[in-house]
Amino acid sequence: MLPIKSQAPAFNLESAEGTSFSFPSDQSTLICFIKEDCPTCKLIVPILQQLHQKQLLLLAIGQTKDGNDRLIKEFDLTMPLLDDSDLKVSFAYDIDTVPTLVKTSPNGSIEAQLIGFVKEEWQALLGTELTDSIDWTTLPDWRPGCGSLSVDPIIADRLRAEAENSPLRARKIEVAAADDEFEFMFDQGFSDGLPLVPPTPERVLRMLAGTRRDPQEIVAILPPNLAATTVEKVAINAVMAGCKPEYLPVVIAALEAACTDEFNAHGVMSTTMGASPVMVVNGPICDRIGMNSTLGALGQGNRANATIGRAVRLTLRNMGGAKPGGTERSTLGNPMKFTMCFAESEARSPWEPLHVERGFAATDSVVTLFGMTSGPVLIVDQTSVASEQLASSMAMCLQSVHHPKSYMGSDTLLVVCPEHLDTLQRDGEMSKAQLRRIIQDSLAKPLKELAQDEQSGVGIAAETLAKMDATRQNKRVTKFPNDADIHIVVAGSDAGKFSGAFHGWATGSIGTISVSRKIEE
């Protein structure tokens, strides 16, 4: 309800006969909000009718058109019953309950408001002279009212979105009645190829409830268009992707991470190699929003995993302009370009989770982005039984990152499954650092073995090798530039000896460096 002495909002409504009634006039006025299916409203309709007969300026406002017609018929009303079926006046008066009776002064300010029916209050406000044909003794002492239709959750979001003080600023697109909104969005180029949830103002408002940030705050400057992207624009794309509002803070943090010089979203999205962000979420938010870190964590079937990744990609597409055939020039593309986001199975792992390793508190919720070109490439090893045996066996599978003869150029995200994790811990506690070292040592090769030959043009050119002395030619180089370029997380179900590895892009300042961002809840 509006405060006493505040100005009552002006309005113009029509009665069932089509007569227009305006407020304010220069007289003291009674405004009463009712709806037909409310028993308390029906209780007071005869009082309103008599006030009208006493020539009092009364504006009775009904909330449904059909209900108004039924009330006129049932009570044989001669008073005009105004149609507020679009509920804008009820919303403007901030009505929670019907009936609500508002009394205004001649200058239009609110003098009194009665909610529901309390006999003493109504008698005191109206006086007995105006209601002398009403037998007050037959009326109950009090009756609670009913909920106003304007606060019905489904309707209230629409009303908020249409109100003058709506937080929404994005351009509104009218989809014609004969047009299919799903086909329309495909035609406009908004889609990644799959159907989208229409981002109606109501849905976007509900999405914005997922963050405390101001809808107009700029989250990031998205390449290649260098588009200043507001929280509202992220929310619109999150709606289209199918997110719940509680996922929005993850999407926002992921976009902040993507749009750093280190991550280099511009290059990741446009390279012909077909890279895409792979998102790993850590911390308490994973359980809270229902992310999957176990069975099938990297696959389909979990709404949070699927739609958070999709929302990031759609925002990069629609705001940044990263579209295939435009600046996105991937030769083959890969399914990670639809979505790739999962949670780490922290509870199952004896290791520090990824975000703690990267300097965050265990209680922080963090999203980490990796620019990856392929994955998860399966590491199928069901028979290694010793820890070091399995570690070097996993290394063999990583030989193929980019190309078996391509060294020192990329990174990898190794997703260790629980059964492999148990084997790695079987002969003592193998740390992540030890696992990384075994992988690097297993794959290290002297430079001369990486020379181009008849079987492969990938490698060191013969003339370059010829300029090296024997010591240099025998120098062993590691597959990955640094041990830290082997990123390790744990995920997957307890059954199955199948880990996976994502293969990186150009690692380092030449291309992309993984970036973590704390998720603000």
Next chain:
Amino acid sequence: MSTILDPTDERVPVARQPTPRPTTITGNVALLDISKPRGNILLDQFEARLKERLPGVNFNRYAKPTFTKPAPDDLRQEIRARNDFVIEALAD
């Protein structure tokens, strides 16, 4: 009729017109290598052939630090300030 909110950056698309092509080439021509493999070889060939055909023209070589990122502002400004034309070598 239903209403949806625009998910894009709301730029009104304006078809870009190509810069008018001069009939003769004089002055300075920038040859920009985006640093993809063998881009320099392509530009070497261009430079040699063009010098034969355009003896009075100066050719200036430039390279981006990495092909994965847009050219730095300084480089763009230098190319613009010192050249009348630019040929960019893409691809591998």
